[in-house]
Amino acid sequence: MAQSKNNKKAALSGNSNAIELKMMHVVDAFKEASSYKKKLTKSWFDHEPEDEEKIKKRYLHLQWSEVVITLCAFSGFIVGAIIADVDAGLNYNVDKEVGMPILYTLSTLSAFLLVFAIIYRSYSDLEWRKERFLYSRYDNLWSAGYVPILFIECLFNFFHPVWFLDEYTYEYDCKFTGQTINYSWNATLSVIQVGRVYHLFRLWVTWSHYTSPRAQRVCKMNGTYGNTEFFIKGIMKNSPWQFVSSILLIGIMMFSYSIRVFEHPTEGLNENQNFGDFNNAMWNVVITILTIGYGDTFPVTLPGRILEFFNAFYGILSTSLMIVTLTNMLELETGEFKAKNLLERLEFQKELKKEAAKVLQSAVVYRNLLKSKNSSRLEVKIQQGNIRRNIAGFQATRAKRKRIYGIDTAEHLIEKKVNYMQELTEGNKKEWAKSLESLKDIKSRVAEIYGNKQL
Numbered sequence: 330m331a332q333s334k335n336n337k338k339a340a341l342s343g344n345s346n347a348i349e350l351k352m353m354h355v356v357d358a359f360k361e362a363s364s365y366k367k368k369l370t371k372s373w374f375d376h377e378p379e380d381e382e383k384i385k386k387r388y389l390h391l392q393w394s395e396v397v398i399t400l401c402a403f404s405g406f407i408v409g410a411i412i413a414d415v416d417a418g419l420n421y422n423v424d425k426e427v428g429m430p431i432l433y434t435l436s437t438l439s440a441f442l443l444v445f446a447i448i449y450r451s452y453s454d455l456e457w458r459k460e461r462f463l464y465s466r467y468d469n470l471w472s473a474g475y476v477p478i479l480f481i482e483c484l485f486n487f488f489h490p491v492w493f494l495d496e497y498t499y500e501y502d503c504k505f506t507g508q509t510i511n512y513s514w515n516a517t518l519s520v521i522q523v524g525r526v527y528h529l530f531r532l533w534v535t536w537s538h539y540t541s542p543r544a545q546r547v548c549k550m551n552g553t554y555g556n557t558e559f560f561i562k563g564i565m566k567n568s569p570w571q572f573v574s575s576i577l578l579i580g581i582m583m584f585s586y587s588i589r590v591f592e593h594p595t596e597g598l599n600e601n602q603n604f605g606d607f608n609n610a611m612w613n614v615v616i617t618i619l620t621i622g623y624g625d626t627f628p629v630t631l632p633g634r635i636l637e638f639f640n641a642f643y644g645i646l647s648t649s650l651m652i653v654t655l656t657n658m659l660e661l662e663t664g665e666f667k668a669k670n671l672l673e674r675l676e677f678q679k680e681l682k683k684e685a686a687k688v689l690q691s692a693v694v695y696r697n698l699l700k701s702k703n704s705s706r707l708e709v710k711i712q713q714g715n716i717r718r719n720i721a722g723f724q725a726t727r728a729k730r731k732r733i734y735g736i737d738t739a740e741h742l743i744e745k746k747v748n749y750m751q752e753l754t755e756g757n758k759k760e761w762a763k764s765l766e767s768l769k770d771i772k773s774r775v776a777e778i779y780g781n782k783q784l
Contacts (some may be wrong), residue, residue, distance in 0.1 A: 350720075358589075383460050384461060384542050387457035387460050388542050390538055391457055392566050394446060394450040395536070397442075398446045398450055398527055401439050401442045401443035401446055402525040403525070403765070405439035405443060406513060406523065408435045408436045408490075408491055409436055409515070409519035409522045410430070411432060412490045412515055413490065413519040413590060414556050415428075415432075417513070417594075417605075429492075433491060433492040437491060439517050440486070440487050444483045447482055447483055448483070453472060469778055478714075485521075486620050489519050489522060490518050491518075491694050494513075495511075498512060500630075502633070505630075506629060508595075511594070512591070519590065520586075523583050524612070528585055534580045539555060540560055541555075549616045552641040569658070573651055577647050580647060581615060582609060584637075585610045585613075586610070588604065588637065589607060591632040592610070592629070592633045593606035595629055595630065604626070609626055614640055616638060616646055619644065620648060641655070663760055670733070677729060677730065684722050684726045687719040687722065687723070693718060694715075759784050
């Protein structure tokens, strides 16, 4: 019996050891899984502090890529504008056999360089954002969502005049003149190149201190973003006329060239229109932007009228910005506001003393007239009128005190207290009258109950 008990004890101890061993394996597996999860989480989400030197270096690459993009964009546009003018026979004496191939080569070369610079700019922007930990180090242009916008931007900027479209044109029936107008495809492509002007704005934004790495850190500390919207708000506060004049000048040049391209073929069809002269086109755009519209020059083709339509809306935007800028400029700053208030108070005190002196002077004259035996009744009445006018002037001057000082004076405070007490008194009178009526009602009822006895 004793041996069987010992065997049972040994079996139980063996089972308990096996259970403990299994529990230890489970705990070890759980610890390994937790450590692996921590490593995985750290590799994907934890990162070292931002390296300011690397961020500045990446942002410098982004800035200079914007410079290259702007140079390529506007050099290509200038070449395209020359090609369009040569095709139209305006202002240039260029040998088409020698000069035109060179111009077409420069136009195509600038377009390819522009596309490559835009791609590099997107890559630099992504790397800069990686250094700021806005993207992980495993992201690329496709995973970060750059490719669709990059494709559209490259396609738009690749439009340029090419040699194989030199002889191709398309016709437009102008209903206003009743004639058929031939437009060059290269001239139309040069108008599309005008849209490259946004590179100039983006260059301005990139090189501004409102979007610098330091600005990004400061904005992040204050829970905002140093983006284009922040740049516009900042520049409108500190340099509003610079921003508004730039917007206005860019719009004038952009719409003047575009309208000139589509309207100069109508020069021989309509005697009143001379859009072949760039000055006339600029005059038309300026008059439209300023919402004047003399009507001495106006577009007659459908493309020209569409451009004039957008030019009108651009003019509304520019005029609104000018009005806002002028309004903000006329607002007083803190120091100016304090100085203005102090000057108004000093002038008020001077004016108040002057009005008080008039009242006293007229009162003294009136008193002397009453004492004098030689004064007539008419003189006394005239002086009484003078006293009333002077007192009214003194009261009108004193009434300005609250507006100038911006606070309640002692007289106003006493007047308010008196009015408040009067209101309380009127209210108490009403309450007392109600209470008295209710007491009378109670008294009459009690008298009825107790047989009209004297209470």
